[in-house]
Amino acid sequence: MTTAPTPVPAPAAADPSGGPGAPGAATASPAPRPARRRPRGGAWLATVPLLAFFLVGFGLPAVAIVTGAFTVSGDAETGAGSFTTANLTDSVQGAYWTALLSSVKLSALTALIGTVLGVPIAQAVLTSRFRLLREAVLTASGVLANFGGLPLAFAFVATLGNAGEVTRMFHLTDHGWSLYSFSGLTVTYLYFLVPLMVLTITPALEGLRVQWREAAQNNRATALQYWRHVALPILFPSLLGGFVLLFGSAFAAYATAAAMVGATVPLISRQIADALSGNVLVGQGNLALALSLDMIIVAVLVMAVYLPLQRRSARWLS
Amino acid sequence: MAQLISRLRVWRGAVLLLAGLYFLVPLAASVWFSIDDPSGISFDAYTGLLSAPGFTDSLVLTLELAAVTVVVLLLLLVPAMIAVRLGAPKLRPVLEVVCTLPLVVPPVALTAGLIGVLRWGPDYLMDTPFFQTFVFVQQPEFPLVLVVAYVLMALPLAYRALDSGLRAVDVRTLVEAARNCGASWPRAVLSVIVPNLRGALLNAAFLTLALVLGEFTTASILGYQPFAVWIYSVGNSQGQMSVAVSVLSLLITWVLLLLLAAAGRERRHKTAATS
Numbered sequence: 001m002t003t004a005p006t007p008v009p010a011p012a013a014a015d016p017s018g019g020p021g022a023p024g025a026a027t028a029s030p031a032p033r034p035a036r037r038r039p040r041g042g043a044w045l046a047t048v049p050l051l052a053f054f055l056v057g058f059g060l061p062a063v064a065i066v067t068g069a070f071t072v073s074g075d076a077e078t079g080a081g082s083f084t085t086a087n088l089t090d091s092v093q094g095a096y097w098t099a100l101l102s103s104v105k106l107s108a109l110t111a112l113i114g115t116v117l118g119v120p121i122a123q124a125v126l127t128s129r130f131r132l133l134r135e136a137v138l139t140a141s142g143v144l145a146n147f148g149g150l151p152l153a154f155a156f157v158a159t160l161g162n163a164g165e166v167t168r169m170f171h172l173t174d175h176g177w178s179l180y181s182f183s184g185l186t187v188t189y190l191y192f193l194v195p196l197m198v199l200t201i202t203p204a205l206e207g208l209r210v211q212w213r214e215a216a217q218n219n220r221a222t223a224l225q226y227w228r229h230v231a232l233p234i235l236f237p238s239l240l241g242g243f244v245l246l247f248g249s250a251f252a253a254y255a256t257a258a259a260m261v262g263a264t265v266p267l268i269s270r271q272i273a274d275a276l277s278g279n280v281l282v283g284q285g286n287l288a289l290a291l292s293l294d295m296i297i298v299a300v301l302v303m304a305v306y307l308p309l310q311r312r313s314a315r316w317l318s
Numbered sequence: 319m320a321q322l323i324s325r326l327r328v329w330r331g332a333v334l335l336l337a338g339l340y341f342l343v344p345l346a347a348s349v350w351f352s353i354d355d356p357s358g359i360s361f362d363a364y365t366g367l368l369s370a371p372g373f374t375d376s377l378v379l380t381l382e383l384a385a386v387t388v389v390v391l392l393l394l395l396v397p398a399m400i401a402v403r404l405g406a407p408k409l410r411p412v413l414e415v416v417c418t419l420p421l422v423v424p425p426v427a428l429t430a431g432l433i434g435v436l437r438w439g440p441d442y443l444m445d446t447p448f449f450q451t452f453v454f455v456q457q458p459e460f461p462l463v464l465v466v467a468y469v470l471m472a473l474p475l476a477y478r479a480l481d482s483g484l485r486a487v488d489v490r491t492l493v494e495a496a497r498n499c500g501a502s503w504p505r506a507v508l509s510v511i512v513p514n515l516r517g518a519l520l521n522a523a524f525l526t527l528a529l530v531l532g533e534f535t536t537a538s539i540l541g542y543q544p545f546a547v548w549i550y551s552v553g554n555s556q557g558q559m560s561v562a563v564s565v566l567s568l569l570i571t572w573v574l575l576l577l578l579a580a581a582g583r584e585r586r587h588k589t590a591a592t593s
Binding site: 042043044045046047049050051053054057058060061062064065068117120121123124125127128133135136138139140142143144146149150151152154155156157158159160164165166191194248251252254255258259269272273276277285288289291292293295296299300303 | 326329330333334337340341343344345347348350351352354393394395397398400401402404405406409412413416418419420421422423424425426427428429430431432433434435437438466467469470475525528529532533534535538539546549550553557560561563564565567568571572575576578579580
C-alpha cells in the first residue's frame with residue numbers, strides 16, 4: 001500500500017461538502033505530496049460489514065415480503081407456492097382497503113396540522129431569550145418524537161379517555177367526546193408529531209439570515225409580508241420535507257393505536273399485526289405480506305417527494 | 319421599534335403558553351390519574367412497581383438489547399462513514415441509500431418480512447448448520463432477531479446524527495496530520511477522529527437507546543416481552559401502574575437527554591476556546 005502511485009487529487013474535487021474554511025485549506029496544501037498516506041485501495045473494506053448486515057437483515061425480509069405477497073401458500077408438505085396476484089387484490093378490497101384509506105387520511109390530516117402548528121412553536125422557542133427553555137423544549141421534542149408510542153397512549157387514556165381526568169373534569173363525554181375515535185387519535189398523534197416538526201424545522205429556521213429580515217424591513221415590508229414573500233418561500237422545501245416525515249411517522253405508528261384498546265378506527269398497521277398474530281384465519285401470513293407491500297408502496301411514493309426536496313432546501317439553508 | 323418588539327413578545331408568549339398547556343396538561347393529568355385514589359392520594363402505583371412481576375426482567379432485557387444494539391450499530395456505521403470520507407467517496411451515495419431505506423419500511427412491515435424469513439428458514443434449511451442460526455437468533459433469553467430489527471430502525475437516526483457530527487470535522491486533514499506524525503491507521507481514527515465525534519456519537523447512541531426503550535411493535539408481534547410490551551400487558555390489568563410507568567419513563571428519558579445536551583455544550587465551549 002505504501003508504494004501505490006496515487007495521483008494527487010485536484011483541489012477543486014477535494015472537498016465538495018466542506019465548511020467555509022475547507023476550500024482554502026484544500027488549495028493551500030502543497031501539490032506534490034508523498035503518496036503513502038491514503039488508503040486508496042482498502043478504505044471500502046470498512047463499509048463491507050454494514051453493507052453485508054444490510055443485505056441480510058434488510059434484504060432477506062424485503063425479498064420475503066415481495067415473494068410472499070405474490071405467492072399463494074401451497075400444501076404444508078412441500079411448502080411450494082405458486083405465483084398469484086390474489087393476495088394483492090385482496091389487500092386492496094373491503095375492510096383492508098378501508099383501513100388503508102383511513103390510515104392515509106389520518107396520516108395526511110395529522111401531518112398537515114402538525115406542520116402548521118410546529119412552525120410557530122419552533123420559531124417562538126428559537127427567538128426566546130431563555131436558553132433553558134430552548135434546551136428543554138428541544139430535548140423534550142426528541143423524547144416525544146422518538147420515544148412516544150406506548151407511554152403516550154397511556155398518558156392520553158389517563159387524560160382524555162373515558163375515565164380520564166380531563167374528561168371527567170369537563171364532562172367531555174356528554175359533549176360527544178371519545179378518545180377512541182378519529183378525532184381522538186388525531187389529538188393523540190399530534191402529541192408526537194408536533195414535536196417531530198419542531199425538531200425538523202428548527203435547523204431551517206436557524207438558517208434564515210437576520211440580514212434577509214433586515215433587508216425586508218428596510219424596504220418597509222411588514223412582518224407579514226416578510227413571512228409571505230421571503231421566509232416561507234425559502235422554507236417551503238423544508239416544510240414539505242417535514243410534512244412528509246410526519247406523514248411517514250404517523251403512517252407507520254402502531255403502538256399508540258394498539259394500546260388505545262377498543263379503537264374503532266381501522267388502521268392498516270393494526271390489520272397487519274392482527275393477520276400476523278393469527279387473530280384471524282390461519283394462512284393469512286401472505287396477506288399480511290401483501291398489506292405490508294401496500295404500505296411500503298405508499299411510503300415510497302411519499303418519500304420520493306421528500307429526498308429531492310431535501311437537497312433543494314440545503315442549497316439555501318447551509 | 320419598541321412597539322414591534324413588545325408585539326413580538328406578546329405573540330411569542332401566547333404561542334408558548336398555548337403549546338405549553340397542550341403538552342403539560344396530559345402529563346399533569348397522568349400524574350394525577352396515577353396517584354388519585356378513591357380514599358385520597360396514594361402512591362401505590364409507584365411503590366408497587368419494583369415488586370410487580372416481570373418489571374425487573376423486562377427492564378433488564380430491554381437494557382441489554384439497547385446496549386447490544388448501540389454497540390452493533392456504531393461498530394457497523396462509524397467505520398463505514400469515516401471510510402467513505404477518507405478513501406471511498408464513490409460509496410457515499412450507496413451508504414446514504416442504505417441508511418435511508420429503512421425509513422420507507424414501517425416497523426410492522428419489517429416485522430412481517432422478518433416473520434416471513436424466520437418461517438421460511440426452518441422449512442428449507444432443516445438439515446443444514448444454518449438451522450442452528452435460526453434457533454439461535456430467536457432464543458427467548460436474548461432474541462438477537464430484535465437487535466437486527468432495532469439496528470435497522472435506528473440506522474436513519476444514527477446516520478443523520480453522525481453525519482452532522484462528521485460535517486463539523488475535517489476528517490481528511492486530521493487523519494493526514496496524524497499520519498504525518500507517524501500514527502497508524504487505527505490509531506489515527508481512534509485517538510483523533512473519534513474524540514472529535516464524541517457529541518455525535520453520544521447523540522446517536524442516545525437516540526438509539528430511546529428507540530429501543532420505546533419500541534413495541536416488533537417485540538410484541540414476535541412475542542417477546544421487553545419493557546414496552548410489559549407496560550402494555552400491565553395496562554390491561556392495572557391501569558394506574560401503566561400510567562405511572564409511562565410518565566416515569568418519559569420524564570427519565572427527558573432528564574437523560576437534558577444531561578446529554580449539557581455535556582455536549584460543555585464540550586463545544588472547550589473546543590471553541592482552544593481553536
